[in-house]
Amino acid sequence: MKKRYWRCFVCNDIHYGVAPPELCPTCKVLNAYVEITAEEARKFLGGGPDTAFAPADFRQAIERFTAGNEFKVNPDEGKVQTLLSGIFENETNHGFKFCPCRLRTKEWEEDLKLVCPCNFLIHETYRGVPNGECWCGLFVRRT
Amino acid sequence: MARLLMFHGRECPHCKKMMPLVEKLEQETNARFEKYEIWHDEKNADLMRSFRPVIASKCGGQLRVPTFVNADSSDAVCGEMEYDKLKAWALGQPAA
Numbered sequence: 001m002k003k004r005y006w007r008c009f010v011c012n013d014i015h016y017g018v019a020p021p022e023l024c025p026t027c028k029v030l031n032a033y034v035e036i037t038a039e040e041a042r043k044f045l046g047g048g049p050d051t052a053f054a055p056a057d058f059r060q061a062i063e064r065f066t067a068g069n070e071f072k073v074n075p076d077e078g079k080v081q082t083l084l085s086g087i088f089e090n091e092t093n094h095g096f097k098f099c100p101c102r103l104r105t106k107e108w109e110e111d112l113k114l115v116c117p118c119n120f121l122i123h124e125t126y127r128g129v130p131n132g133e134c135w136c137g138l139f140v141r142r143t
Numbered sequence: 144m145a146r147l148l149m150f151h152g153r154e155c156p157h158c159k160k161m162m163p164l165v166e167k168l169e170q171e172t173n174a175r176f177e178k179y180e181i182w183h184d185e186k187n188a189d190l191m192r193s194f195r196p197v198i199a200s201k202c203g204g205q206l207r208v209p210t211f212v213n214a215d216s217s218d219a220v221c222g223e224m225e226y227d228k229l230k231a232w233a234l235g236q237p238a239a
Contacts, residue, residue, distance in 0.1 A: 079156045086154025100154040103181050103191055103206040124203060137156060
């Protein structure tokens with residue numbers, strides 16, 4: 001299942017996935033996506049407004065992300081601040097918001113699994129664990 | 144004594160929690176850990192990657208920290224754990 005890039009021909013939304021959305025989530029036009037190259041996608045994405053996140057912005061983003069989910073941001077504020085510090089250090093030094101509690105392998109597909117928030121629902125520290133948490137502990141199951 | 148390594152991350156809360164236990168273990172026994180921080184030192188990161196076959200099989204298929212490696216027996220254990228478990232592992236004894 002190789003992921004590719006797609007562009008809405010009406011509003012220029014960019015989608016990265018194995019298939020394009022049937023309905024553009026922004027302009028609501030049906031069957032609007034055409035495949036483009038990674039280089040084209042980079043140009044479209046790189047030319048927009050500055051979207052750099054400060055740690056506080058990222059914190060707000062993950063709070064919104066967890067709002068409708070069975071998990072929440074860890075109430076241990078000290079732990080959260082340590083993790084956010086590491087996540088942003090990693091973005092500065094290594095290009096992505098890599099989990100501070102794992103190490104990238106230098107294999108592209110494998111390392112994308114470490115970008116926070118990762119798919120921690122499959123972690124043995126979370127799946128089936130009543131008070132489970134992601135490996136690093138940034139997200140914990142609501143109890 | 145076996146060659147023991149500890150891989151840790153500067154901003155990893157679990158590593159911070161384990162470090163005093165490792166130091167206590169070193170004070171109470173003849174176990175010694177070579178300690179390698181892996182997010183701010185690429186040589187250390189490469190060293191951890193060189194143990195990937197050993198570590199990944201014991202740590203959810205990934206390179207996670209904190210991880211403790213016994214280089215002589217090619218064994219690894221990762222994550223937060225109780226002092227007694229770490230001690231038993233480091234000394235090659237069955238956990239109580």
